Amino acid sequence: MLTTGPRGTRDILPEASGHWQYIEDSARKVCHTYGYSEIRTPIFEHTDLFLRGIGETTDIVEKEMYTFTDRGNRSVTLRPENTAAVVRSFLEHKLYAGPQPVKLFYLGPMFRYDRPQAGRYRQFHQFGIEAIGAVGPTIDAEVIALAVQFLRQLGLSDLTLYINSVGCPQCRPVYRTELQGFLTDKLSHLCGDCQSRFDRNPMRILDCKNSSCTVHTQGAPQIADCLCDECGSHFIRLKTLLTAAHIEFILNPRLVRGLDYYTKTAFEIQYAPLGAQSAVCGGGRYDGLIAECGGQATPGIGFAIGMERVLLALEKQGLLPKSTTDIDIFIAPLGEHAQATAFRLLCQLRQSGLAADMDFMNRSLKAQMKYANKIHATYVLVLGGNELEQQSAKLKQMETGEQIAIPLDDRCEEAFDNIAISHVFQNTLQEEA
Ligand SMILES: [Zn+2]
Numbered sequence: 001m002l003t004t005g006p007r008g009t010r011d012i013l014p015e016a017s018g019h020w021q022y023i024e025d026s027a028r029k030v031c032h033t034y035g036y037s038e039i040r041t042p043i044f045e046h047t048d049l050f051l052r053g054i055g056e057t058t059d060i061v062e063k064e065m066y067t068f069t070d071r072g073n074r075s076v077t078l079r080p081e082n083t084a085a086v087v088r089s090f091l092e093h094k095l096y097a098g099p100q101p102v103k104l105f106y107l108g109p110m111f112r113y114d115r116p117q118a119g120r121y122r123q124f125h126q127f128g129i130e131a132i133g134a135v136g137p138t139i140d141a142e143v144i145a146l147a148v149q150f151l152r153q154l155g156l157s158d159l160t161l162y163i164n165s166v167g168c169p170q171c172r173p174v175y176r177t178e179l180q181g182f183l184t185d186k187l188s189h190l191c192g193d194c195q196s197r198f199d200r201n202p203m204r205i206l207d208c209k210n211s212s213c214t215v216h217t218q219g220a221p222q223i224a225d226c227l228c229d230e231c232g233s234h235f236i237r238l239k240t241l242l243t244a245a246h247i248e249f250i251l252n253p254r255l256v257r258g259l260d261y262y263t264k265t266a267f268e269i270q271y272a273p274l275g276a277q278s279a280v281c282g283g284g285r286y287d288g289l290i291a292e293c294g295g296q297a298t299p300g301i302g303f304a305i306g307m308e309r310v311l312l313a314l315e316k317q318g319l320l321p322k323s324t325t326d327i328d329i330f331i332a333p334l335g336e337h338a339q340a341t342a343f344r345l346l347c348q349l350r351q352s353g354l355a356a357d358m359d360f361m362n363r364s365l366k367a368q369m370k371y372a373n374k375i376h377a378t379y380v381l382v383l384g385g386n387e388l389e390q391q392s393a394k395l396k397q398m399e400t401g402e403q404i405a406i407p408l409d410d411r412c413e414e415a416f417d418n419i420a421i422s423h424v425f426q427n428t429l430q431e432e433a
C-alpha cells in the first residue's frame with residue numbers, strides 16, 4: 001500500500017513532465033492568440049454545484065464522483081469536470097459585469113471514479129475553454145477553431161471534426177417525442193442502460209456504442225429536421241462560418257448531449273489512430289447552465305480536451321519534443337578543498353542564468369565525466385589541485401573537445417558572463433534553425 005499509488009492514478013515522472021509542459025505551453029499560447037485568459041478554480045467544490053451543474057441523472061453524478069463529507073460536515077466533491085466550477089466563479093465574482101464575452105481557459109486535474117483502462121485514469125487532466133456571454137454562432141466558430149488549431153499546431157493531422165445541433169428547450173421536446181415514438185417497439189433490443197435512458201434521456205440512446213443499440217437505432221429521426229427557426233438558422237450560420245475559415249467538418253446527428261441546459265451547437269474532434277478512445281475534444285453550447293446554477297440566463301459555449309489522449313496521440317506519431325533538462329556546465333571537483341571552490345563557482349554560474357550542476361557524490365574524475373555525459377552537460381569544468389594552485393581551470397566543450405581557460409579569481413564572473421551570452425546566442429540560433 002505505502003509504495004503503490006491509488007488505483008487509477010499515476011505519477012508524471014521527470015522524463016515525462018517535459019512533455020506535459022510542452023502541451024500546456026502550447027495550450028497557453030493558442031489561448032493567448034485568441035484572447036482567452038486563464039482561470040484557476042479549486043479542485044473541490046460543494047457537491048450541490050455538480051448535482052445542478054452536471055445533472056443528477058448523468059453517469060458522472062450517479063456513479064463517478066469522488067464525494068466526501070469534510071470535518072465541518074459539508075459534502076464536497078473533487079471536480080469531475082470544470083465547466084460548472086467556472087460558471088460558479090463567473091457568478092461569484094460578477095464577471096458578467098465586466099466586458100463581454102468573458103473568455104476563459106483552464107488546465108488541470110479532474111477526478112472520476114471510473115473503471116481504469118488504457119489511457120483512462122481516475123485523476124486525469126483537461127485543457128478547456130469557456131466563452132460566456134455571446135449568443136451568436138460566431139463565438140461557436142471561434143471556440144471550434146481554437147480547439148482545431150491547438151491540435152493541429154501540435155502536429156496532429158487525421159483529425160475529424162463532427163458537429164450537430166441539439167436544439168433548445170422549444171424544439172427539443174418535439175424531437176424527443178418523435179424519437180421515443182420511433183424507439184418504442186425497439187426497446188427490448190436495447191441494452192439495459194438505454195432502456196433506462198428511454199424516459200429520462202432518450203437522446204443519449206443515439207450515443208450508445210453497444211452494437212445492438214446502434215443497429216436498432218438506424219434510421220432514427222434526426223434532430224436537424226425538428227429544429228426551430230432560431231436553432232436552424234444558428235446551425236446554418238455556424239456551418240457557413242466554418243466553411244469560410246476552411247475548417248472541415250462532418251455532420252453527425254448521433255452527437256448528442258443528454259442534459260437540458262445544452263443547446264444548439266455540439267461538437268467533437270476525433271483522432272482516429274487512437275481507436276476506441278479516439279475522441280480527444282468534446283464541446284458545445286450550454287445556454288441554460290448559468291440560470292441552472294442560479295444566475296441570470298446567460299449564453300455560454302466551451303470545450304474540454306483530454307490531455308492524456310492528446311499525449312497518447314503525440315506519442316504514437318513521434319511528435320513529442322526531446323527532454324529539455326540539459327545542463328550547460330558541470331563542475332567536477334577533485335577533493336574536499338576543490339569542492340568549496342566548485343560550490344562558489346556553481347552559485348555564480350547559476351546567478352548568471354546558466355543551468356549548472358556539480359558532483360555531490362565524491363566520485364572519481366572518470367565517474368564524474370561519465371555522469372556529465374549522462375546529464376548532457378554542454379561544458380565540463382575540472383577542478384583539481386593544479387587548477388586551484390594556478391587559479392585557472394579549463395572549460396571543456398564536451399561535443400567538440402574545445403577548451404577555454406577560465407580564471408578562478410575575481411575575473412571568472414566576466415568569463416562566465418561571456419559564456420552565458422554566447423550560450424543564449426547559440427540557443428537563439430538553434431531555435432531559428
Ligand atoms: Zn430551438
Ligand SMILES: [Zn+2]
Nearest residue numbers: 191194208213
Ligand atoms: Zn445501449
